[in-house]
Amino acid sequence: MSIRSQRKEDHLALAGQFYKTNKPNSFDQMHLLRPALPETKVKLEQLTTVMFGKKVAAPFFINAMTGGADKAYAINQAFGKIAAKTQIALALGSASILTKEPKALTSFLVAREEDPTGVVIANLNAKTKADSAQKIVRALEADALQIHLNSVQEIAMPEGERDFTWLTNLQDLRQKLTIPIIIKEVGFGLDPTTIRLLKSEGFTLFDIAGSGGTNFAQIENARNERDLSYLEDLGLPTVLATILAKNEQVEVIVSGGVRQPLDVFKGLALGGKYIGVANVFLQALEQKGANFLLQMIKNWQEELAYLLALYGISDLKQITKLKKYYDEPLYSWLQQFKQKNSFKSECPKLD
Structure with a gap:
């Protein structure tokens, strides 16, 4: 097995080792005001949306x-x-290994073979x-195509990259590729300065991948003598983020620590176009098997429809109008950004 393949095997093992069910994160500090009289019905079809020109059954997907x-x-x-049976999108893990080891293609291609007409997202x-x-x-x-920005992971990785001058290559990718490009972090969150810069270069879709879920610094640190x-x-x-x-x-795209349907719902309420779910689904597959994960995703679809009804939402486009309020320290962080950066988003309190 090559060094690159072994590293990927290590990542899988350590992602399971460090996984904690319902690990606390920033979703716990966000709340939505629920109407006691919602005047709605549970309808699964309300979850249907379009992703990269194809219809999907829900706005959440299996992330890279x-x-x-x-x-x-x-x-x-x-x-x-x-993904084919539940009609949701699937993002594959980093395929950058294929530039050095083309024989590894089969481990990626099998997903498209199993889901020939669904949404499949590559990652580099x-x-x-x-x-x-x-x-x-x-x-x-x-x-x-997801392009991941993972400088923290690379520094923690003993054999990691030490040159992060990526902008020129990102510009070239943007100019030459015709499919949609997603700029994605890997669990440390995209900051406004980076988003602003890349927006000026023509990038329009960003996967936040904030902290609160899998921590790749922790994973790489477990592989590091330092x-x-x-x-x-x-x-x-x-x-x-x-x-x-x-x-x-x-x-x-909202991802990073999504643990259950309420987190999906909150991500949509924040304005997420789609919601990415990674290690929760991976560990369900690894620990309980494919049939368990299949039923789990079907349950999530039903339960997301339940939440729409509970909060009086009959159209996904209405969800961002829900009133939001926040606990400390999230409230304090938002206030600091408002004061220091002319931050004009919604006031983090009931209005």
């Missing part, structure tokens, strides 16, 4: 996790089958050259 390792083949095969690092990206996107018949555990606290919480991103008037 794995590929390029022996174990990844079975995982992506299961994800592909489940920010230094992948445009010609390689085009070949990978074509091979996977990808509907969109103690770089202080990097584990560098993340921007998902709810805060989402509010700051929406203030930049861009389209946002």
Whole structure:
């Protein structure tokens, strides 16, 4: 097994080792005002939306996790089958390994084989050259491409990248690729300055991937002889990162610590176009099996429809109008951004 494949196997094992059910995060500090008289009915069809030109049954999807390792083949095969049966999108893990090890393609391609007509999203690092990206996107018949920005993970990774001059290559990717491009963090949150810069370069869709879920500094630190555990606290919480991103008037995918349907609902209420779910689904598959994950996703779809009805929402477009209020320290963070950055988003209190 190559060093790259072994690293991916390590990531899978450590993601399970550090996984905690219902790990507290910023979603717990956000609340929505619920009408006692909602005047609505539970309707699953209200969840249907369009993602990259294709109809999907719900606005949440299986976010990027794995590929390029022996174990990844079975995982992506299961994800592909489940995505097809539940009619939700699937984002694959980083396929950058294919530029060095093209034989690893089968561990990614199996997902598209199992879900030939659904939404499949490829994932590459920010230094992948445009010609390689085009070949990978074509091979996977990808509907969109995630480009991940993972500088904190790379520093914590013992064999990681140390050159983060990525902008020129991102510009080239934007100019040469014709499919939608998503700029994605990996669990440390996208900041407004980065979003503003990339927006000026023509990027319009951003996956927040805030802190509160899988911590790749923790995972890489477990592989490192040095103690770089202080990097584990560098993340921007998902709810805060989402509010700051929406203030930049861009389209946002909310991910990072989504644990259950209420987090999905809150992400949509914050203005998320779609909601990405990663390690919760991976661990359900790994610990309980494919049938369990299939039923889990069906349950999430039903329960998200329940929440729409409970909050008086008959159309997904209405969800951002719900009144929101916040606990400390999230409230304090929002106030600081308002004062220091002319932050003009909604006041973090009932209005």
